[in-house]
Amino acid sequence: MARPKTFSPEQVLRLAMACFTAGGYEGTSIDDLVQALNLHRGSLYKEFGSKRGLFLAVLQEYVGSTLPTAIRAAVGGPDDAVEHLTTGSDLDLLLIAAVERGDTDSQVATLVRQALAQLDGVPETSPSPSHRKSRVGGRSATAILGARLDRRLLPATEGYEHSDTTQEEGI
Amino acid sequence: MAQISVEGRDLVVEVEGMDKLWSLKSRLTIPLAHVRGATSDPGIVDEGQGLKLAGARIPGVIVAGTFRQDGERVFWDVHDKSKAVVIELQDDTYARLVVQVDDPRSTVELVEQARAQS
Secondary structure, eight states, rough: OOOOOOOOOOHHHHHHHHHHHHHOOTTOHHHHHHHHTTTTHHHHHHSSSSHHHHHHHOOOHIIIIIHHHHHHHHHHHHSOOHHHHHSSTTTTHHHIIIITTTTTTTHHHHHHHHHHHHHHHEESSOOTOOTOOOOEEEHHHHHHHHHHHHSOOOOTTTTTOOOHHHHHHHH | EEEEEEEEEEOOOOOOOTTHHHHHHEEEEEEEEEEEEEEEEEGGGGOOOEEEEEEEEEEETTTEEEEEEEEHHHHEEEEEEGGGGEEEEEESOEEEEEEOOOHHHHHHHHHHHHHHHH
16 A cells, blocks of 8 residues: 655645635534545644644744745735735635634734734835836735635625615615 | 533543443543643544443444554543544543533633633
8 A cells, every 4th residue: 555645744734724724714624634634633633732723833834924925925026916915815814714713712813913914014006116106005904804805705696786775665 | 421621720521421331430630731622523433443441332322431542542432423522632641532522612612721721
C-alpha cells in the first residue's frame, strides 16, 4: 500500500484554511478536516487540541501571513486595490470568523480586530505613478468587508423583489 | 451519557445511570491544566475504538469504558454518536475522552472557556 501523503505544518494550515473558508466554522466537521488534511484524527487532536484550536491556528496564520500578503499584492498591483481584494475569496475567512465566532470567542475577536486594523486605510486606487487618478486616503475596513459581502451575493432572482407599496397597503 | 461540569480548577465528568456499570467508572476528575480542548465529533465513533481494556462494546448500541487505540488510552461513553464530544487531554491517564452529552454545543463552549480562563 502506498504511504499516504503527509503535509508540512504550513500546508496543513493552508488546507484547513481552505476548508473553513469554503464550509464556515460550524459547517466544517472533523471528518471534513481529517480527509482534507490527510491526518489521523488522533494526530489532529494531539496537534491542535480541538476544532477551535485548529481554527485559532488557522486564523493566526491568516492574520500574520495570508492577509498581509494579499493586501501587499493588491496595493502593489496595477488594479484598484479594494477591487482586487474584494474580487477573490481573500477576505472570506475574516467574514466567517467575525460572524460565526467574533461574538463568543475573545481570542477570535482579538485576531479579527488585528485583521481589520490591517485593512483600514487600504488605498482606494493603486498609488503607482502610472495611475494619475490615485486618491489620497483609503477606505475603512468595514467598508471593504461590506464591498466583499456585496460582491459575493448572487444576482437578485426575478419575482422576489421587495415591494414597499404592498406593505403600505396592508397598514 | 455523561454530565460535564467545571468545579474550581477541575473538569468533572459524571457518568450517568447504567453507563457507570458498563464503563466501570462513575466520575472522572481532571485538572483543567490537563485539558487541551473539546470538539463535537460524531464521526469519531465510526473510526472504531481499538482494543477494549475494560468496559462494554456493542456496535451501534454502546461503547463504554477504557480502550487502547494507536498506543493511547481513550475513555468512551457513547450511545448516540450525534452527541459525541471529544475532550483532548495531556499528561493524564487518558489521551482523550469521548463522551455523549445532552448538548454538545454548550459543553464544547463550557470546556473551551474554562480552559481559556484557567
